[in-house]
Every structure is written in C-alpha cells, then in structure tokens.
Amino acid sequence: MENRKIRVGILFGGKSAEHEVSLQSAKNVADAIDRNIYDVVLLGIEKSGRWRFLDQAKYLLNENDPKRISLNKENQKSVTLIPQSGGELTDVETGQDHSAVDVIFPILHGPFGEDGAVQGMLKLAGVPFVGAGILGSAIGMDKDVMKRLMRDAGIPICKFLVFRQNDQLDFDEIVNKLGLPFFVKPANLGSSVGVHKVTDRTSFSSAIQDSFGYDNKILIEEFVNGRELECAVLGNRNPYASVVGEIISISDFYSYETKYIDENGANLEIPAAIDDETSDRVRELALEVFRVLEGEGLGRVDFFMKDTGELIVNEINTLPGFANISMYPRLWEVSGLSYTDLISRLIELSIERFEKLENLKTSF
Structure with a gap:
C-alpha cells in the first residue's frame, strides 16, 4: 500500500x-x-x-x-x-x-x-x-442485551421492559412499573425508526403493532425528563472522547424526520452548555460504555441529564450517521478533527486492528 x-x-x-x-x-x-x-x-x-x-x-x-x-x-x-x-x-x-x-x-x-x-x-x-467487530456490533444493535450489560457494569440506565412476539402486554401493569408517558421501540433498530412515545391507552396498541413490524423483540422504556447529551468516541484499545453536544429538539422527541430530513427540527449545540465537571463525567462515562460494550473504531454514546444533574446512559450507536446534519462528525469537527481527517483516522484504525489480529497465533 x-x-x-x-x-x-x-x-x-x-x-x-x-x-x-x-x-x-x-x-x-x-x-x-x-x-x-x-x-x-x-x-x-x-x-x-x-x-x-x-x-x-x-x-x-x-x-x-x-x-x-x-x-x-x-x-x-x-x-x-x-x-x-x-x-x-x-x-x-x-x-x-x-x-x-x-x-x-x-x-x-x-x-x-x-x-x-x-x-x-x-x-x-x-x-x-471500519467500526466495531462482530461482538461489539451485535451488542450495540440489541438494546436489550446492551442495557443488561451496562446495568451489570454499574452504568446508570433507565428502567425498561422487554417483550417478544406473542407475549401478553398489559397496559396497566406497564404503567405501574414505568409510569406515563413511556417509549416503545424495536430492540434491533436505530435512527428512531418504529419508536413511539405513548401517553395514553389509545396510543398504546398502535405503537406496539408498529414496533413489532420492525422486530420480533421490543423494548418499553420509562420516560426520562432531561436534556439529551451526546459524546463521540474514537479509537480501538485506547479510545478518546470528543466534546459533548446537546440536542435541543423542537419536536416531541428526536425522531427520524428530525435526525435526517428536517434540518430545522432540532438545534445541535456543540459544545453543550454544561459545566466542566459534568462534561468530564459525560466523557468518562462514554469511554466506559465503549469499553464495556466492546466498542472499536467509533461510537456515539447518548445520555439524558436530569435537572438534578444525574446522568442516564441511553445507548451506544456503533455506526452513527454521517449525514451533513449528523452529530458524530460535527462533534469531532468542534473537537478539532475535520470530516476528512476523521475518515482517514477511522480507516487507519481499521487497518491497525486487522494487522494485530493477523499476528495472533492460529496453532500451538
């Protein structure tokens, strides 16, 4: 080469x-x-x-x-x-x-x-x-497995329930455990596809039906009233974190349309208007999540921050969007790494990992 x-x-x-x-x-x-x-x-x-x-x-x-x-x-x-x-x-x-x-x-x-x-x-x-390997990719895709691993590692997450096709879902029981409103989402999909904010019994059935249209397993999560923060991670065994950004959504939540179609659907504030201590904590948690979930190459870790300052990890995205209005490349641009240099670094990281794996023994 x-x-x-x-x-x-x-x-x-x-x-x-x-x-x-x-x-x-x-x-x-x-x-x-x-x-x-x-x-x-x-x-x-x-x-x-x-x-x-x-x-x-x-x-x-x-x-x-x-x-x-x-x-x-x-x-x-x-x-x-x-x-x-x-x-x-x-x-x-x-x-x-x-x-x-x-x-x-x-x-x-x-x-x-x-x-x-x-x-x-x-x-x-x-x-x-480029990006996470087989295990890291599978973990990052399945929100159920992802959240259980984070919970076991002591990483703060929201309350959630998991249901599969043909399971019996009781609206009153779910409300008793999670409160109202709550979110319904496919376990193995991203970009807010199939995600619904349920506010009453009437919207519950249609939300369940739509989410099951995309996956055989769905998550129902408690609603966390807080600011939406995101942090980008880059690297293999020694990753580093970007500045922290905030999504200020004008719509009800950060939907597919807001992320990829309507440039005016949300304001991306980079860096986020948070104090240095909170920023450091977000970045530390992002790196911890990346390591616990077997991240490699790149990842974007999403958070909620309550009014009390408490941080809740929502999820990791192992292949975040690279569109013009996507958060991942914009976080790195503000951190001092241009879009072009970011792409080059990701390619370098993939080759670096491949060469290390090629040097592993295959016999003894």
Missing part, C-alpha cells in the same frame, strides 16, 4: 429500514474522503440484499431528497466477496475478479449491516473494515 493509494470500498444501503439514511451518509463520506490518499470503490447493497459495483458518476437517484433518495441500479455489476478473498470482488454473473479493495468502510445502519452480520462476512473474507 505504500507506493499506491489505499483502495477503500464504501459499503452502503442494505436490507434495513435505515437504507435511505445509509445512502445519505455514504454520499457524504464519498464526497469528503481524501482522494490524494484513497481510491474509492462504491458498493451499494439493494434492499433485496444484492451487492452492486456502482459507477461513481451516477450512483444515486434523487440524491438531494432524503425521502426519495435511492440506488441507481441501471447497468451496475452485481458483485460479492467470498471467504479468504482478501478483499477481491467477484462478478456474480461472470465469475470474473475485480481489483481487490484494501479496506471496507461500511456505512450501514440497522440489521444486516450494523448488527455483526456484515462484520462476520468481512472477517471471513480477510479484509479490514
């Missing part, structure tokens, strides 16, 4: 309700990546799961419309990675090999991309990839 540009495969799209978010993020990464160091290969995953080797000249349709953005699948080659290919892309129809990619940057959100599935495939293929 020393005498040529590093070939980066940007992998995006995917079989997820967060497909369109991924397209937005990928476009921003492709636009911002340092072309003096990296050659870019665009790999778009259709909602059917098919991988496409995309022409960089026209790989997105309606690219400036978050609601209508989509992959341009016309005349695009279908490719795959096979185990121990070392990043070699194979044409599905002809069997012909394309030039190998040196590293994969998966800009995938939700199931089949952020949950360890793609990470396992990339590990079998023998190619470095």
Whole structure:
C-alpha cells in the first residue's frame, strides 16, 4: 500500500429500514474522503440484499431528497466477496475478479449491516473494515442485551421492559412499573425508526403493532425528563472522547424526520452548555460504555441529564450517521478533527486492528 493509494470500498444501503439514511451518509463520506490518499470503490447493497459495483458518476437517484433518495441500479455489476478473498470482488454473473479493495468502510445502519452480520462476512473474507467487530456490533444493535450489560457494569440506565412476539402486554401493569408517558421501540433498530412515545391507552396498541413490524423483540422504556447529551468516541484499545453536544429538539422527541430530513427540527449545540465537571463525567462515562460494550473504531454514546444533574446512559450507536446534519462528525469537527481527517483516522484504525489480529497465533 505504500507506493499506491489505499483502495477503500464504501459499503452502503442494505436490507434495513435505515437504507435511505445509509445512502445519505455514504454520499457524504464519498464526497469528503481524501482522494490524494484513497481510491474509492462504491458498493451499494439493494434492499433485496444484492451487492452492486456502482459507477461513481451516477450512483444515486434523487440524491438531494432524503425521502426519495435511492440506488441507481441501471447497468451496475452485481458483485460479492467470498471467504479468504482478501478483499477481491467477484462478478456474480461472470465469475470474473475485480481489483481487490484494501479496506471496507461500511456505512450501514440497522440489521444486516450494523448488527455483526456484515462484520462476520468481512472477517471471513480477510479484509479490514471500519467500526466495531462482530461482538461489539451485535451488542450495540440489541438494546436489550446492551442495557443488561451496562446495568451489570454499574452504568446508570433507565428502567425498561422487554417483550417478544406473542407475549401478553398489559397496559396497566406497564404503567405501574414505568409510569406515563413511556417509549416503545424495536430492540434491533436505530435512527428512531418504529419508536413511539405513548401517553395514553389509545396510543398504546398502535405503537406496539408498529414496533413489532420492525422486530420480533421490543423494548418499553420509562420516560426520562432531561436534556439529551451526546459524546463521540474514537479509537480501538485506547479510545478518546470528543466534546459533548446537546440536542435541543423542537419536536416531541428526536425522531427520524428530525435526525435526517428536517434540518430545522432540532438545534445541535456543540459544545453543550454544561459545566466542566459534568462534561468530564459525560466523557468518562462514554469511554466506559465503549469499553464495556466492546466498542472499536467509533461510537456515539447518548445520555439524558436530569435537572438534578444525574446522568442516564441511553445507548451506544456503533455506526452513527454521517449525514451533513449528523452529530458524530460535527462533534469531532468542534473537537478539532475535520470530516476528512476523521475518515482517514477511522480507516487507519481499521487497518491497525486487522494487522494485530493477523499476528495472533492460529496453532500451538
């Protein structure tokens, strides 16, 4: 790699309700990546799961419309990675090999991309990839497992209940345990897709039905009345934390529309208007969460801060959004790391981890 540009495969799209978010993020990464160091290969995953080797000249349709953005699948080659290919892309129809990619940057959100599935495939293929590994990705995707691990580690979290398809849900019993209002959300999804704030019995049934439409397991969480703080983490074994930001949502809560479509739906205050002691505590907790949940490469840790100053960890996002209005890259920009340099650092971290794993013994 020393005498040529590093070939980066940007992998995006995917079989997820967060497909369109991924397209937005990928476009921003492709636009911002340092072309003096990296050659870019665009790999778009259709909602059917098919991988496409995309022409960089026209790989997105309606690219400036978050609601209508989509992959341009016309005349695009279908490719795959096979185990121990070392990043070699194979044409599905002809069997012909394309030039190998040196590293994969998966800009995938939700199931089949952020949950360890793609990470396992990339590990079998023998190619470095940005972000958490199989275990860290799976933990970060499943809010139930994530919260139980944090609780066992003594990290402050909100009260929650877990239900699966065909479980009996009693509204009065839930209210007795969590109070009103409360939140209903799919266990394995992000970007506020399928999330509902329930304020009465009438809205309860529709919220449950919609959340179960996205996952076979749902969480019901107590409502925490507090400020929404977020902190970005970067690194492998010795991670470091960004400045702390605050989301001041104009809508009822930080919804999908607010995050990715309506730039005026929330104010992102970076750095947050909090004292130094609170900022330090948020950053320390973010690093602790990152380590406990097997984070690697990058992560965004989300908090609630009550009026008393008490901090509650909401969740970690192992592949946060990279759209123009996304918090993760903006937190690092204010921390002194530009969008382009952030991308470079993430790629460096992925190669660093891969090389360490390659040096592990496989026999004794």
